[in-house]
Amino acid sequence: MTVLEPQASFEVTDKGFYGRFGGAFIPEMLYPNVEELRRNYRAIMEDPTFQAEFRALLADYVGRPTPLFLAERLSNEVGATVYLKREDLCHTGAHKVNNTIGQILVAKRLNKKRIVAETGAGQHGVATATVCALMGLECVVYMGSIDMERQKPNVDRMRMLGATVVPATSGSQTLKDATNEAMRHWINNPVDTHYIIGSVVGPHPYPDMVARFQSVISEETRSQLLEKTGSENPNYVVACVGGGSNAAGAFFHYLHEPSVRLVAAEAAGLGVSSGHSAATTALGKPGVLHGSRTILMQTEDGQVTEPYSISAGLDYPGIGPLHAHLFDSGRGDFYAITDDEAIAAGFQLSKLEGIIPAIETAHALAALPKMGLQTSDVVVVCLSGRGDKDLATYAKYL
Amino acid sequence: MEAQAVATQADSALPTQNRITALFGRKHEGLLNVYFTAGFPNLDDTLTVLEGLEQAGADLVEIGMPYSDPVADGETIQQSNLQALNNGMTLRLLFEQLANCRSRVSVPILLMGYINPVLQFGVEEFCRQCQAVGVDGVILPDLPLDLYLDEYAPIFRQYGILNIFLITPQTSTERIRLIDEQSAGFIYMVSSASITGSVSGVSDEMLAYFDRINAMNLTNPRLIGFGIKDNETFRMASQYANGAIIGSAFIRLLQEKGTDQTQIKAFVEAVKGK
Ligand SMILES: Cc1ncc(COP(=O)(O)O)c(C=O)c1O
Numbered sequence: 001m002t003v004l005e006p007q008a009s010f011e012v013t014d015k016g017f018y019g020r021f022g023g024a025f026i027p028e029m030l031y032p033n034v035e036e037l038r039r040n041y042r043a044i045m046e047d048p049t050f051q052a053e054f055r056a057l058l059a060d061y062v063g064r065p066t067p068l069f070l071a072e073r074l075s076n077e078v079g080a081t082v083y084l085k086r087e088d089l090c091h092t093g094a095h096k097v098n099n100t101i102g103q104i105l106v107a108k109r110l111n112k113k114r115i116v117a118e119t120g121a122g123q124h125g126v127a128t129a130t131v132c133a134l135m136g137l138e139c140v141v142y143m144g145s146i147d148m149e150r151q152k153p154n155v156d157r158m159r160m161l162g163a164t165v166v167p168a169t170s171g172s173q174t175l176k177d178a179t180n181e182a183m184r185h186w187i188n189n190p191v192d193t194h195y196i197i198g199s200v201v202g203p204h205p206y207p208d209m210v211a212r213f214q215s216v217i218s219e220e221t222r223s224q225l226l227e228k229t230g231s232e233n234p235n236y237v238v239a240c241v242g243g244g245s246n247a248a249g250a251f252f253h254y255l256h257e258p259s260v261r262l263v264a265a266e267a268a269g270l271g272v273s274s275g276h277s278a279a280t281t282a283l284g285k286p287g288v289l290h291g292s293r294t295i296l297m298q299t300e301d302g303q304v305t306e307p308y309s310i311s312a313g314l315d316y317p318g319i320g321p322l323h324a325h326l327f328d329s330g331r332g333d334f335y336a337i338t339d340d341e342a343i344a345a346g347f348q349l350s351k352l353e354g355i356i357p358a359i360e361t362a363h364a365l366a367a368l369p370k371m372g373l374q375t376s377d378v379v380v381v382c383l384s385g386r387g388d389k390d391l392a393t394y395a396k397y398l
Numbered sequence: 399m400e401a402q403a404v405a406t407q408a409d410s411a412l413p414t415q416n417r418i419t420a421l422f423g424r425k426h427e428g429l430l431n432v433y434f435t436a437g438f439p440n441l442d443d444t445l446t447v448l449e450g451l452e453q454a455g456a457d458l459v460e461i462g463m464p465y466s467d468p469v470a471d472g473e474t475i476q477q478s479n480l481q482a483l484n485n486g487m488t489l490r491l492l493f494e495q496l497a498n499c500r501s502r503v504s505v506p507i508l509l510m511g512y513i514n515p516v517l518q519f520g521v522e523e524f525c526r527q528c529q530a531v532g533v534d535g536v537i538l539p540d541l542p543l544d545l546y547l548d549e550y551a552p553i554f555r556q557y558g559i560l561n562i563f564l565i566t567p568q569t570s571t572e573r574i575r576l577i578d579e580q581s582a583g584f585i586y587m588v589s590s591a592s593i594t595g596s597v598s599g600v601s602d603e604m605l606a607y608f609d610r611i612n613a614m615n616l617t618n619p620r621l622i623g624f625g626i627k628d629n630e631t632f633r634m635a636s637q638y639a640n641g642a643i644i645g646s647a648f649i650r651l652l653q654e655k656g657t658d659q660t661q662i663k664a665f666v667e668a669v670k671g672k
Contacts, residue, residue: 015544025542027469028566028588029539029566029592031566031568031573032570170480180469184470184472187593188591189591190568190591191568287514288512288513289514296514298518300518301490301515301519302514302515303515304466
């Protein structure tokens with residue numbers, strides 16, 4: 001087993017670092033906004049009235065706790081005991097809403113009137129548009145124009161919820177470019193706008209704040225697993241990593257449990273060495289992207305590489321700084337899953353368990369046969385989202 | 399604060415020949431700093447534009463190091479960055495292009511860009527190359543003050559490279575004081591809360607901000623940037639600061655008219671009002 005660093009090493013520092021990753025590399029134009037958030041987020045989140053409101057919405061609006069489901073037929077197939085943490089059953093169909101509920105409540109306490117967000121698969125955009133409708137705030141979502149095509153149902157959902165969806169037409173026209181545009185929008189609207197980042201990326205305090213909002217996933221998993229197996233701890237927790245928010249939430253309360261291996265599935269696209277990939281830890285080097293020092297895919301000259309994945313939510317050239325640190329320190333195991341492997345795993349789960357997963361989530365499922373599982377192993381897979389939005393893509397393989 | 403633990407740029411013994419410091423020592427009004435992107439419109443245009451600007455009477459030049467994800471820049475500069483990268487521009491190549499520039503121009507030169515390419519190049523190697531080719535200062539918007547002071551200030555000082563900081567209408571008085579303390583050369587006053595090229599004209603709100611900063615009696619000179627595009631905006635900004643910075647409007651000229659020296663001269667003279 002890997003020798004672990006001291007406990008505190010997976011906690012974020014005051015300046016927002018996890019090991020050598022993190023920080024807030026932001027232009028001065030964003031400083032007042034980010035600083036306001038940094039000064040206030042912990043106090044707001046720890047305030048009992050905030051917690052009461054947040055918990056009530058998670059229960060009554062999102063539908064939490066989400067079930068922990070023993071997937072028996074899948075377990076037989078992979079030769080271990082596999083539980084699925086059913087984030088796909090959250091309102092709006094993915095874990096993303098845990099974070100947007102939290103952030104909209106923070107935004108309200110900071111007296112923000114408008115919300116800007118980026119989205120890849122559209123799940124975060126939908127979850128943001130949803131909470132903006134709920135709270136009556138104006139919502140602008142930037143989405144890469146390629147993603148607007150491949151995740152069309154989510155574009156329509158956002159519009160129906162009253163959000164303005166703006167295509168990001170620069171670069172590879174995917175998540176990275178949508179994030180650039182959302183940041184520019186925030187620079188241009190510095191006073192009354194809050195930027196709801198959709199993953200554990202961006203400048204400090206975003207990675208920590210988003211991880212804390214998503215940590216409800218592992219908080220519930222622990223008590224549910226205890227009830228079902230007599231132990232809070234599985235042998236493995238598996239999640240897909242785009243920016244890494246569902247993984248951060250699924251790992252959070254296990255970060256300091258050395259007996260629990262943390263497994264991250266990244267998108268290899270057409271293959272790690274194909275030139276069409278988004279397998280960040282396999283292909284990346286330390287650098288600065290979207291306000292934090294992390295691992296990112298880049299040229300020798302430090303230009304960010306355009307990533308590729310069949311999955312819009314994983315089509316991102318970086319990962320959150322927490323995950324860069326998990327990789328760097330050996331705390332996490334990272335697998336690169338190709339488009340084809342993910343699609344096959346999506347079909348497998350559909351047929352074995354009657355659950356159609358998001359293509360992002362299918363990457364996590366595809367890691368299972370690669371992990372060398374023993375029959376005695378207990379595995380929790382974070383089923384981050386449902387596959388309705390991906391039917392057009394899946395249908396090509398029918 | 400850690401800010402005090404580090405000697406300020408101004409305290410240290412900068413080589414007397416730093417051209418930015420020297421410039422502000424002898425000229426206090428109506429200074430024009432012109433931004434252009436390296437390797438744009440064509441890969442080999444960098445020196446042509448640099449020389450054109452010096453001959454046209456620009457007081458400083460700011461050479462953009464193209465980057466794939468320039469989040470503080472608007473569409474015009476984004477496009478120029480992209481075109482330069484497609485032309486094959488790199489930081490290494492920029493230093494090659496500038497290798498003998500000091501035999502041809504004496505105008506103070508700043509490099510402007512984003513931190514990631516500099517990190518990949520190596521911060522120390524970057525500063526060494528800046529010094530070697532005769533670059534006087536840099537502007538790296540996504541290297542904020544505290545991270546600069548924590549990690550990089552001694553390296554910049556060692557090579558005599560000035561790091562220019564930005565302030566915006568939202569920057570607090572306390573922070574402006576801190577930035578003033580840690581600055582040398584000049585302070586880059588972003589005229590409004592925005593990315594480059596997105597505002598035009600000078601609003602009452604901006605004037606109030608300019609007045610507020612003026613009243614602070616900062617120790618460093620100031621140049622106003624963002625939204626400066628012609629003689630009117632340049633003159634307006636110059637009334638409130640030591641001069642102004644023009645970027646997107648010049649990039650549009652290069653885009654439309656190429657690097658013809660008479661066009662560059664006409665542009666600069668029109669802005670300065672000669
Ligand atoms: C269902 C689902 N899972 C995972 C992701 C990837 O994001 P993250 O890595 O932040 O969980 C997305 C992103 O859109 C998603 O929609």
